[in-house]
Amino acid sequence: MNRYAIAKGKSYSYVLQLAVSLGQLYGCLVYFITAILEGDNFATNSFYYYSYYVGANGWWVLIPLLISYRCWKKICAAANIVETTKTKKKIR
Numbered sequence: 001m002n003r004y005a006i007a008k009g010k011s012y013s014y015v016l017q018l019a020v021s022l023g024q025l026y027g028c029l030v031y032f033i034t035a036i037l038e039g040d041n042f043a044t045n046s047f048y049y050y051s052y053y054v055g056a057n058g059w060w061v062l063i064p065l066l067i068s069y070r071c072w073k074k075i076c077a078a079a080n081i082v083e084t085t086k087t088k089k090k091i092r
Helices: 002-008 013-037 046-091
Strands: none
Touching: 002 013, 013 046
């Protein structure tokens, strides 16, 4: 559904993208918190720890954050347009 909305340029595509991105961020949060509570023992070498645990998993946080930020800006801009239009109609 999300791919269809994006491909067709539907107005609700930003809401769907925001919801999916927030779900991904929640999953990453659960993953990282679970790892910390279990002792965070991913590798004996710090290179493997930072390259695997931080580097490889960082993309799963960075990309949804960027998408969420973009969607939030688009949704806020659309809400401002609606508010401006309502205000102009009330004045007339």
